[in-house]
Amino acid sequence: MSGMKLRKRPSKQIHAALLALPLFLLVCSTAMGGPREQAKRMHDRLAGVPPTSTTLDLMVDEIVNNNDPLAAAMIAVEHDDFYNVTVKNWATPWTNEEQTVFAPLNDYSATVIGMVRDEEPFNQLLSADILYVGSNAPAYSVSDNAHYEAMEDQGLNLKDVLVKTTQSGETGIPSSGAAGVISTRAAARAFFIDGTNRGMFRFTMLNHLCTDLELIKDPTRSSDRVRQDVSHSPGGDSRVYFNNCLGCHAGMEPLAEAYAYYNYQYPAGNEEAGSxxxxxxxxxxxYLINSNNFKDGYITVDDSWINYWREGPNSVLGWDTSLPGSGNGAASMGQELANSHAFAECQVTKAFEAVCLREPGDSADRAQIDTMTTSFKSGYNMKRVFAEAAVYCAGD
Ligand code: HEC
Known part of the structure; x- marks a missing residue:
């Protein structure tokens, strides 16, 4: 090998590389998102609008000078539209049976927005005696939604007007009956109306543990709390009961007993005027209808509940072993649900989807969901979860 050639060629390559370096850095930083692009993207995703130049500068400063993109995202979550749009659209589908985002603001969605704003421990979502009301609107009413619709019609800034209060103070429900969003008027209108209150349980699982009952059927649990209205030989075939019906009803019934004292009452023909x-x-x-369907079925005597799914396949939902797994009433059952791993992962996944505008997909996404879930479980700060998702997706 000739030394001349060897010396010559590298020097040419270095020269070429030096020329290409600025181009390389440019391409690289665009693909990864330079600090300004990252900040813009985070703001767009969190607030739905571009940042002002002042906000952008503050965010870029956090990224560049403090090496703290999360702090940058925490600036963006203080934008009005994070609350007026992003969190409202996030929560609204949970508040109606159709799961539509095109429903008016109500006491359920307003309470979610307020809890996110105030960084209230989000694992109290299904148990706290908490309510958010507003101002510049007709007073809160237990029998209509006018208070919230008026705020929305006037385009009031929810970040400013929502005030934290208690259900017991505002609606007259005893504190022991308050169970977070479960005992809001909107939830009652949607899920305690008619039926047997199993609907409230199903939609709570769907919206807050991200699972439909079909997916967690377990027919190996005891049948002893299944109510009398569930036939044990539907269509004359008891195998159907044991193979199918029991899969949901065995575990669902002893949990839904917690709602035994709730109903949504409305004047005949006017579902919107109820309370x-x-x-x-x-x-x-x-709870006691159609008792002839199965005479030996369970007769509900109070609001005591027990979680049979702590054992068996549904133990994978990750129940909190520091809780007793049984109790009385909607609030303690709400704690049971909201302190499960499935609840935490569900809130994190929903926030990821709202901010990243896609479902978590590859193994990196799944690892990110795990990291965010762990972070969420130390303090249950939902606002921070949104910010963390924005940081993760800032370079998409
Ligand atoms: C996938 C879970 C699941 C399975 C399987 C299931 N149920 Fe249900 N069942 C529910 C839920 C949830 C409700 C509450 C529906 C609502 O009000 O939204 C319900 C309600 C009922 C009711 C109350 C009346 C009503 O329609 O609201 C009866 C009776 C009943 N189920 C019987 C049965 C029988 C009999 C079977 C088997 C053939 C069965 N269920 C299978 C989940 C299930």
Whole structure:
């Protein structure tokens, strides 16, 4: 090999590389998102609008000078539209049976927005005596939604006007009957209306543990709390009961017993004018209907509940072993659900989807969901989860 050639060629290559370096850095930083692009993207995703130049500068400063993209994202979540649009659209589908985002603001969605804004521990979503109301609107009413619709019609800035209060103070429900968003008027209107209150349980699982009951059927649990209205030989075939019906009802019934004192009462023909009915100590008649379907079925006597899914295949939902797994009433059952791993992962996944505008897909996404879930479980700060998702997806 000739030394001349060897010396010559590398020097040419170095020369070429030096010329290409700025181009390489440019391409690289565009693909990864330079700090300005990252900041812009995070703001767009969190607030739905571009940042002002002042905000952008503050965010870029956090990224470049403090090496703290999360702090940059935490600036973006203070934008009005993070609350007025992003969090509202996030929560609204949970508040109606159709799961549509095109529903008016209500006490359920407003309470979610307020809890995110105030960094209230989000694992109290299904149990706290908490409510957010506004101002510049007709007073909160237990029998209509006018208070919230008026705020929305006037385009009030929810970040500014929402005020934290209690359900017991505002609606007259005893504190022991308050169970976070479960005992809001909007939830009652959607899920305690008619039926047997199993609907509230199903939609709570769907919206807050991200699972439909079909996916977690377990027919190996005890049948002893299944109510009398569930036939044990549907269509004359008891195998159907044991193979199918029991899969949901065995575990669902002893949890849905927690709602035994709740109903949504409305004037005949006017479902929108109703209110939550809470009858401590008195089981709602809807729990005792169609008792002839299976005479030996369970007769609900109170609001005691027990979680049979702590054992068996549904133990993978990750129940909190520091909780007893049984109790009385909607609030303690709400704690049972909201302290499960499935609840935390569900909130994180929903926030990821809202901010990244896609479902988590590859193994990197799944690892990110795990990291964010762990972070969420130390303090249950939902606002921070949104910010973390924005950081992760800033370079998409
Ligand atoms: C995938 C889970 C699942 C399976 C399987 C299932 N159920 Fe249900 N069942 C529910 C839920 C959820 C409700 C509450 C529906 C609502 O009100 O939204 C319900 C409600 C009921 C009701 C109350 C009346 C009503 O329609 O609201 C009866 C009775 C009943 N189921 C019987 C049965 C029987 C009998 C079977 C088997 C043939 C069965 N269920 C299978 C989940 C299930």
């Amino acid at each position: 939550l009915d809470y009858t401590p100590g008195i089981v709602q008649p809807k």
